[in-house]
Amino acid sequence: MSHLFSPYSIGNLELANRIVIAPMCEYSAEEGRATDWHMIHLGHLALSGAGLLFTEATAVEPDGRISPGDLGLWSDETEAALGRVAQAVRRYSPIKLGIQLGHAGRKASSHAPWNGGQLVPPAEGGWQGWAPSAVPHNASEPAPHALDAAGLKRVRDAFADSARRAIRLGFDAIELHAAHGYLLHQFLSPLANRRDDAYGGSLENRMRFPLEVFQALREVTPASVTLGVRVSATDWVEGGWDLPQTLAFARALKDRGCEFIDVSSGGVSSQQKIPVGPNYQVPFADEVKRQVGMPTIAVGLITEAQQAEDILARGEADLIALARGMLYDPRWPWHAAAQLGGQVAAPRQYWRSQPRELKALFGETRFGQR
Numbered sequence: 451m452s453h454l455f456s457p458y459s460i461g462n463l464e465l466a467n468r469i470v471i472a473p474m475c476e477y478s479a480e481e482g483r484a485t486d487w488h489m490i491h492l493g494h495l496a497l498s499g500a501g502l503l504f505t506e507a508t509a510v511e512p513d514g515r516i517s518p519g520d521l522g523l524w525s526d527e528t529e530a531a532l533g534r535v536a537q538a539v540r541r542y543s544p545i546k547l548g549i550q551l552g553h554a555g556r557k558a559s560s561h562a563p564w565n566g567g568q569l570v571p572p573a574e575g576g577w578q579g580w581a582p583s584a585v586p587h588n589a590s591e592p593a594p595h596a597l598d599a600a601g602l603k604r605v606r607d608a609f610a611d612s613a614r615r616a617i618r619l620g621f622d623a624i625e626l627h628a629a630h631g632y633l634l635h636q637f638l639s640p641l642a643n644r645r646d647d648a649y650g651g652s653l654e655n656r657m658r659f660p661l662e663v664f665q666a667l668r669e670v671t672p673a674s675v676t677l678g679v680r681v682s683a684t685d686w687v688e689g690g691w692d693l694p695q696t697l698a699f700a701r702a703l704k705d706r707g708c709e710f711i712d713v714s715s716g717g718v719s720s721q722q723k724i725p726v727g728p729n730y731q732v733p734f735a736d737e738v739k740r741q742v743g744m745p746t747i748a749v750g751l752i753t754e755a756q757q758a759e760d761i762l763a764r765g766e767a768d769l770i771a772l773a774r775g776m777l778y779d780p781r782w783p784w785h786a787a788a789q790l791g792g793q794v795a796a797p798r799q800y801w802r803s804q805p806r807e808l809k810a811l812f813g814e815t816r817f818g819q820r
């Protein structure tokens with residue numbers, strides 16, 4: 451049996467295969483509310499045959515949105531809008547649903563990438579971000595507010611509140627976004643965190659707030675919902691966050707009941723020099739898996755079925771996440787199953803598409819037969 455199409459469990463989360471659809475911002479929400487775009491986007495990805503589908507980074511408070519079009523989960527209105535999408539996905543697909551909860555920190559209030567991605571000034575509907583320190587992402591940008599004790603509590607409580615809402619909506623997994631230069635990564639990285647209180651300076655101090663937020667999520671998340679964290683394993687900048695610190699963070703998370711680590715990189719500094727190429731982040735997932743012994747998700751320029759299969763066969767990760775490759779080919783898991791001799795669940799409306807020579811492709815798990 452192929453590794454990619456073998457089932458895998460993390461806690462109570464039973465996945466049909468090892469394919470994960472990575473979180474992808476859509477910049478298409480209205481005041482944090484999911485729209486018909488999310489129905490179409492998550493709806494079509496839910497028919498892909500992947501084992502687990504993550505929502506885009508979902509903001510825990512309005513000021514924590516990367517762009518005015520970010521998805522949010524901070525109110526009854528945002529909960530109802532996302533609930534409509536989650537319910538439709540559930541109705542038509544057996545895919546497991548994960549939510550990524552995040553806060554943009556000093557990278558908040560930006561235009562969508564197709565509008566240039568620059569900061570939106572307050573006069574044009576933007577807002578000032580919140581960060582560990584009043585240090586902007588780029589020197590030319592206005593400084594964010596530095597979070598004080600009350601602000602830290604507000605953000606921590608907002609994460610817990612959003613997690614409660616996600617659990618109420620029946621999400622199977624929650625991923626805390628501590629990567630890509632957003633708020634929690636800003637606390638971790640010495641490049642963004644210049645605090646001289648208990649939340650800055652030493653590694654232990656820089657990890658304190660992200661660990662407090664994780665703890666707040668752990669306290670409200672029942673064992674039936676799997677809880678993990680996405681990290682940037684390195685800033686790709688001398689003197690920044692790096693793999694040894696990531697391993698220390700992963701160990702601390704594991705001690706606190708973290709169930710998986712999704713291993714990405716970069717995003718905190720415009721000085722980063724990333725050697726982008728196939729599998730470029732896989733060695734980090736491999737190190738976390740080997741040294742910390744936690745289930746890991748590898749991500750980043752994994753585009754081919756055999757490539758994904760080989761990563762798993764070498765034991766470098768437990769799950770494989772795709773983002774761009776899945777947008778380019780939303781039936782990637784079907785095609786990978788055809789190539790590797792695996793099986794995928796397919797909706798009964800599409801059963802007639804199974805190629806004659808691939809009689810077992812849709813297997814016994816065709817939707818509607820269950």
Ligand SMILES: Cc1cc2nc3c(=O)[nH]c(=O)nc-3n(C[C@H](O)[C@H](O)[C@H](O)COP(=O)(O)O)c2cc1C
Nearest residue numbers: 472473474475506507749750751752772773774775
């Ligand atoms: C359109 C788009 C939106 C993204 N939004 C998010 C996001 O919301 N949260 C996140 O952690 N990563 C986000 N990413 C990064 C992806 O999850 C993934 O880590 C990255 O694209 C590398 O994987 P790939 O080479 O398979 O695309 C986004 C990537 C793309 C292409």
